[in-house]
Structures are given as structure tokens and as C-alpha cells.
Amino acid sequence: MKIENMEEYLDYSKALVSVHNNDNFCMLRAILLAKERIDGDIRWSKLNKPNCTKINNQVDLIREKLNLPNDGLDVTHCQQIENLLNDYQIIIYHNNFKEDAILYYNLEKNCNINKRIYIYLFNSHYYVVTSPKVLFNSKYFCEPCLKPYNKRGDHKCSHICNACFLPDCVQIYFKKCQSCFVSTKNDECFKRHNELYCQKLEKCTKCFRFTSGKHVCYDEKF
Numbered sequence: 195m196k197i198e199n200m201e202e203y204l205d206y207s208k209a210l211v212s213v214h215n216n217d218n219f220c221m222l223r224a225i226l227l228a229k230e231r232i233d234g235d236i237r238w239s240k241l242n243k244p245n246c247t248k249i250n251n252q253v254d255l256i257r258e259k260l261n262l263p264n265d266g267l268d269v270t271h272c273q274q275i276e277n278l279l280n281d282y283q284i285i286i287y288h289n290n291f292k293e294d295a296i297l298y299y300n301l302e303k304n305c306n307i308n309k310r311i312y313i314y315l316f317n318s319h320y321y322v323v324t325s326p327k328v329l330f331n332s333k334y335f336c337e338p339c340l341k342p343y344n345k346r347g348d349h350k351c352s353h354i355c356n357a358c359f360l361p362d363c364v365q366i367y368f369k370k371c372q373s374c375f376v377s378t379k380n381d382e383c384f385k386r387h388n389e390l391y392c393q394k395l396e397k398c399t400k401c402f403r404f405t406s407g408k409h410v411c412y413d414e415k416f
Contacts, residue, residue, distance in 0.1 A: 197289055200316055209328035210314055210321040216244040218266040219253050221313070224320035225275060225284060226252050228311040231322070232282070242322075269298045276300060281309050285340065287323065288315040296340065307337040336361060347391070355379060358386035 197203045204210060213220045213227065223242075226249055230238035241249050256262070260274050269286065276284045283305045286298035297315060312323035327335035332342035336349055343349040346359035355363035357371070357378040366380040373392050378384040 197316060207328065209325050210323060211239065211242065212321050213319070214243050217253075218264060219257070219262075220320045221267045221272070221315075222253055222256060222262075222275065223249060224313040224322050225279075225311055228313060228322045229279065229282060231324070232309060232311065272298050273300060276303065279311075281305055282311050283309060284311045284313070286313050286315060287329070289317070299340070310337065334361075355383060357391075358383045359391070360386070 200212075204212060211227070213224045215223050227238055227242055230241060235241075256275065256278060257264075260271070260278060262271060262274075272284055272286065276282065283300065283303045284298065285296060288295070288297040312326055314321040314323050314329070323329055326337075326340070327333070327342060330342035333344045334346070334349070335342045336351060336353060338353045339349070339351050341349050341351075350356070353361055355361075357363070357376045360383075363379050363383050368377045368379065369381075369384050370377050371384070371387060371392055373388075376387065376392075378387050
């Protein structure tokens with residue numbers, strides 16, 4: 195996705211919120227605003243102003259603690275801020291990107307995906323990302339893999355259920371489908387599997403796996 199005109203984009207999309215600042219700390223402000231949103235402060239957008247005491251105090255505290263420069267921050271300072279925030283992970287997207295073009299993402303940082311802070315860089319200014327899914331204009335977004343996709347089944351990983359193709363489908367017990375022998379994880383999973391996939395998608399008659407394009411069975415070679 196490439197944004198040509200940010201003003202027009204902000205008029206119709208709710209995926210980005212522009213940071214309002216009169217200093218050189220829009221990256222830090224974007225991170226702190228996104229953190230307030232994640233922490234459940236319903237007034238977080240009202241904190242988005244240059245004279246907000248709460249955010250200004252946090253900016254001053256972090257700036258002094260990390261000895262940040264006053265003439266602007268770049269991605270090299272992001273890991274310092276991320277380490278200070280401890281439980282939060284920061285991901286920075288930038289313009290002219292494809293789905294896997296990420297400006298900053300610390301692979302070694304392990305945290306709850308609900309503590310992920312998404313921000314976006316455009317023309318040297320930072321924005322809070324309220325929804326990666328909306329930003330990528332996709333129907334689904336795999337948080338653990340940072341991958342947008344539009345059809346259930348298009349993206350497969352250990353976090354996507356291989357029976358109903360929903361992320362983080364909760365395993366309560368195993369219930370095997372008698373048509374394709376896939377193990378579903380609960381009653382809702384079994385219902386979704388049968389109504390949406392099992393009777394509609396093509397299955398290999400040899401291994402009974404769902405197929406999409408070129409399919410190779412376990413005992414075959416490419």
C-alpha cells in the first residue's frame with residue numbers, strides 16, 4: 195500500500211491518527227499515545243495535543259532518562275524506548291511499503307501481542323496506527339506474523355486453526371470431522387469447519403487435506 199496524499203487519506207480512513215506536536219518528539223509522542231490507547235484510556239485521542247500535561251510529562255521523563263537528543267529521533271532510539279517500556283513492543287511502518295516492509299521490529303522482543311504499539315512514518319512525521327488490518331485494507335491480520343490477508347485459509351501458521359482458519363481458536367477438546375478427518379478444537383470450531391470449509395473447499399482424495407493451487411501429499415516429492 196502506498197499513500198499519496200495523507201490529508202485525503204486521513205479524511206476517509208480511521209487507520210491512522212496524526213500526532214500533533216510543536217517539538218521534535220513526534221515519534222515518542224506517537225508511541226505514548228498508542229500506549230494510552232492500548233492501556234484502555236478512552237480519552238487517548240484527546241491527549242493528542244502539544245500542551246497536554248500528561249504526555250508532556252512522560253516525554254520529559256523519558257527524554258531525560260534516556261538522554262535523548264532535542265533535534266529529533268530516529269529508529270536507533272526506538273529500541274531504547276522499547277526497552278524502557280518493558281512489556282510493550284514497537285513496530286514502525288513507513289510509506290511506500292509492502293506488507294512485509296517494516297522499518298522497525300525487534301524480533302528478539304517477546305511480549306503479549308495485545309501490547310504491540312504500531313506507528314507509521316510518512317514524510318518525517320509519525321502517526322498512530324489504530325488498526326493494521328484497516329491500514330492494509332485487508333479483511334484479516336495475523337498479529338503474531340504481522341501478515342494481512344483477505345481470505346481465511348490464505349495465511350497458515352501455528353496461530354491459525356487448521357480446521358476453521360480463525361486465529362487463536364481455543365482448544366477445549368478434539369472433535370474429528372468424519373468427512374476429512376481434521377481435528378476441530380471445540381463445538382464452534384466444528385460448526386464453522388463444516389459449514390464454511392469442509393463441504394465447500396476441495397480436498398485431496400489421498401490425504402484429505404484442503405488444497406489450494408499445487409498440492410503435494412506427505413509421501414510425494416516436489
